[in-house]
Amino acid sequence: xxxxxxxxxxxxxxxxxxxxxxxxxxxxxxxxxxxxxxxxxxxxxxxxxxxxxxxxxxxxxxxxxxxxxxxxxxxxxxxxxxxxxxxxxxxxxxxxxxxxxxxxxxxxxxxxxxxxxxxxxxxxxxxxxxxxxxxxxxxxxxxxxxxxxxxxxxxxxxxxxxxxxxxxxxxxxxxxxxxxxxxxxxxxxxxxxxxxxxxxxxxxxxxxxxxxxx
Amino acid sequence: xxxxxxxxxxxxxxxxxxxxxxxxxxxxxxxxxxxxxxxxxxxxxxxxxxxxxxxxxxxxxxxxxxxxxxxxxxxxxxxxxxxxxxxxxxxxxxxxxxxxxxxxxxxxxxxxxxxxxxxxxxxxxxxxxxxxxxxxxxxxxxxxxxxxxxxxxxxxxxxxxxxxxxxxxxxxxxxxxxxxxxxxxxxxxxxxxxxxxxxxxxxxxxxxxxxxxxxxxxxxxxxxxxxxxxxxxxxxxxxxxxxxxxxxxxxxxxxxxxxxxxxxxxxxxxxxxxxxxxxxxxxxxxxxxxxxxxxxxxxxxxxxxxxxxxxxxxxxxxxxxxxxxxxxxxxxx
Numbered sequence: 001x002x003x004x005x006x007x008x009x010x011x012x013x014x015x016x017x018x019x020x021x022x023x024x025x026x027x028x029x030x031x032x033x034x035x036x037x038x039x040x041x042x043x044x045x046x047x048x049x050x051x052x053x054x055x056x057x058x059x060x061x062x063x064x065x066x067x068x069x070x071x072x073x074x075x076x077x078x079x080x081x082x083x084x085x086x087x088x089x090x091x092x093x094x095x096x097x098x099x100x101x102x103x104x105x106x107x108x109x110x111x112x113x114x115x116x117x118x119x120x121x122x123x124x125x126x127x128x129x130x131x132x133x134x135x136x137x138x139x140x141x142x143x144x145x146x147x148x149x150x151x152x153x154x155x156x157x158x159x160x161x162x163x164x165x166x167x168x169x170x171x172x173x174x175x176x177x178x179x180x181x182x183x184x185x186x187x188x189x190x191x192x193x194x195x196x197x198x199x200x201x202x203x204x205x206x207x208x209x210x211x212x213x214x
Numbered sequence: 215x216x217x218x219x220x221x222x223x224x225x226x227x228x229x230x231x232x233x234x235x236x237x238x239x240x241x242x243x244x245x246x247x248x249x250x251x252x253x254x255x256x257x258x259x260x261x262x263x264x265x266x267x268x269x270x271x272x273x274x275x276x277x278x279x280x281x282x283x284x285x286x287x288x289x290x291x292x293x294x295x296x297x298x299x300x301x302x303x304x305x306x307x308x309x310x311x312x313x314x315x316x317x318x319x320x321x322x323x324x325x326x327x328x329x330x331x332x333x334x335x336x337x338x339x340x341x342x343x344x345x346x347x348x349x350x351x352x353x354x355x356x357x358x359x360x361x362x363x364x365x366x367x368x369x370x371x372x373x374x375x376x377x378x379x380x381x382x383x384x385x386x387x388x389x390x391x392x393x394x395x396x397x398x399x400x401x402x403x404x405x406x407x408x409x410x411x412x413x414x415x416x417x418x419x420x421x422x423x424x425x426x427x428x429x430x431x432x433x434x435x436x437x438x439x440x441x442x443x444x445x446x447x448x449x450x451x452x453x454x455x456x457x458x459x460x461x462x463x464x465x466x467x468x469x470x471x472x473x474x475x476x477x478x479x480x481x482x483x484x485x486x487x488x489x490x491x492x493x494x495x496x497x498x499x500x501x502x503x504x505x506x507x508x509x510x511x512x513x514x515x516x517x518x519x520x521x522x523x524x525x526x527x528x529x530x531x532x533x534x535x536x537x538x539x540x541x542x543x544x545x546x547x
Contacts, residue, residue, distance in 0.1 A: 006401060032403030044398035046391040048459070050521050056384075057391050058402045064384030067412055071376065077383060084384075104521045120402060 001181075002132045002164060006038040007031045018128070033060060035127030039120070041136055041164075043113035047106030051097060054105045054116055055088040056081075058123035084123075091119045095149070111142040118149060121159070128160045129153075135167040147173060168196075180204075225359045231472045232366040233427050237449045238456065238464035239370075239377055240420035246458035246519070247381055248413035249393030250308065251316040255421055256445035257323030260330055261299050262292035262422025263429045263440065267343040268336070270430075274345075277338040285349050289426040296422030297415055299326075304414040308407060323442055331437045342436030346429050366427055373420060378461050380416075389413055390459075443498065448475065451505050457515025466516055475501065 003009040005016060007028035016024045023031055046054050062084060063069050064077040092098045095115045100108055105116065114134060121129045131150070135143055147170060153159045165171050171178060171192060178195045180187045182204040188195055195201055237255060244250040266288035273280025283291075307318045330337045337343065350361035380386055392399040392406055400406050429435045448471060456467020478500065482493035508515070 008397065008401070027405075028400045029403045029405050032401060038401050040398065040401075044395045044401070046394040046398065048394050048519060048521070049387065049390055053387055054391075057387050057399075060403050062384045065388055067380070067385055067416070070380050070383040070385060081384065102521065124403070 002038055002130045002162075005162070006036065006130055032124070035125060036130070037121045037124060037126040037128070038130040039114075039117040039132055039134065041132040043110065043117050045105040045108075045113050045116055047104065049105055050102050051105050051108065051112075051116060052085075052088055052092065052101040055091050055119055055123050056084050058120045059084040059087065060124050087123060091122045094122070095119050096145075110137050111139060114138050114142070114146065115149075118146065122153065122157075126159055128162065131161055131163045131165075133164055133166065135165055135170050143167075143170065150174060222356060222359060225363050227473065227476055229359070229363050229366050229431060230476070231469050232363070232370045233424050233431070234449065234452060234468040234472055235370050235465045236373055236424040236427065237421055237445070238452045238468045239373055239461055240417045240424065241449050241453050242417075242458060242461060242464045243377060243381070243413055243420065244417035245453060246460070246464070247386060247389045247393065248410055248417075250410060250414055250417075251313065252319045252414070252417065253316040253446060253450075254319035254321075254323030254326075254442075255449050256440050256442035257319070257326040258296050258300065258418045258421035259425040259428070259445050260323075260326050260440040261296050262425025263435050264330060264337055264343070264425075265295035265422070266292040266426035267346050267429045267435050271343055271346045274338065274343070277335055277343070279343075282347075285347060285430055288430070289423060292422040292426035293419040296418045300415045300418035301411070304411045304418075308410045308414060320442075323446065327437060327440060327442070330440065337437075340437055342434060342439075343429075344434050346433045346435065348430050348433050351433075362431060366431075369423070369427065373423070374461060374465070377416075377420070381461070447498075448472075448501070451501060451508075453515075454505065455508050455515060457517040457519065459519030460515070460517045463515050463517030463519075470516075471501070474504075 004011055005018075007023070007026060007030075011024065014024075015022055018031070018034065018036060021034075023034070023036075026034075046057065049057065062077075063073070063080040069077055089098070089101070092101055095118070097112060097115060097119070100112065105113070108116070114137070118131075118134070134146055134150070138146060150161060150163075151174065154161055161174075163171070163175055165175075176191055177189055178192050179189045180195050180198070180201050187200050187204060188198050190198070237259065240258075241252065241255060244252045266285075268277075268279050269281050269283045269291045270285055270288035271279055272282050303319075303322050307315050307322070310318055331340060333339070348358070348362070349365055350358045352358075353361060381389070388399070388404055388409060391402075392404060392409055396406055428439070432439070452467035452471045453464045454467070455471060456465065457463030475497065478497045482490050482497065485493055
């Protein structure tokens, strides 16, 4: 699902529209520059880069990413870098990860990688953030922190989040509306309470309700 | 004067080390940073060597040439020719994933070798190109060697600093990110195919420069000089031993491997002729064995890649993290 929206997979049929535009044939990197940012269920950190570099990398349109500019206009690159670095440190502060800024990202804990994934979405002007099972493999305490950060980003920076999640408590606290899907098609789209008590959902995920009633 | 004569062999050794140093840095750009498994180093080395040879040598019967251009022009031409050769190769081959790229690049290098061997109008076939001018070639042998060493070291230094700067920049950070995780790099908005092509071309151009340096040293180039067993194989071992991803590391690798390689030649030359011929393969076997030992005991190389080179700890002084890291909920983020 997220692979389709973010462009990692191409749909076998149908079209993907985003903000009024058909993006079906756009590469993932082009979708990123339209404000469509994703995270991964299994963290895809850049293992040999430091945590700080992992964040700095994400900033779009950096002057220093052009091969020639590093040789011919180092001044502009430096100004750009300082700004990106400032933003990365601010993001680390927000995530409370400053103490591991210089750790190799491959060596930090699974939970910290999840935070880092969220942090990467903050290094760009995201509009829609696709979170692929943010709670998977994250302990309760960290999950609470993650939730409050997601809420904050939604409230203060107007990110729209699309969450795919199995953790019902997290969905209850964060999501409205909830879409329940089974075998590739939508069962119901409503608020959490309605979805939870919907007979079709119960049937699909818990087995036949009639049998239980009889 | 006598002293200089005594130093002839070490100087000769050092010239070769600086040429191989250039090759290892070139391969480090491709493999160490961009993760491109180029097994065709010899191919680009050959393109550079022959381009510079053709551009600078005097006219000869039966082949194109007679341009007699200055050596620096030959070197620039060599790099340019490699860019032109690397572009289509990269465009096609970089779509393959790592190990397939290795196979395809071996094929490309072999194709180049066959062209060199058989297209007599271009390369004079197996007789090769002779009379290639040599910088400081008018000086007596010993001084000329020292001067050439100075030139090749200067070129190596320039290459080192330019590449090192590039790799510490956001560009280098992005290349390493692409190497570490292609999917995520693309999801973070990086144009992976284009960036890979850039790294491939940059590395290939530097391989061409090394090839040009080589022909202006030896003044002769024949197809035997671009044996992939020597060029590609040795350069790979240098990079792996030294530490891929670290430019200083690969230079150390070039130094160690070339000294071992040459010293073992001194030893095998003392043997009777019929054994000496076989000993060449024993040397290759030993270097291959060394590679196995390195991979077993120290896969990251002698000087491993450093963490945080782009945006890392060295720059912390400029902006104190505490001063700008806001507390949770602040609007500064």
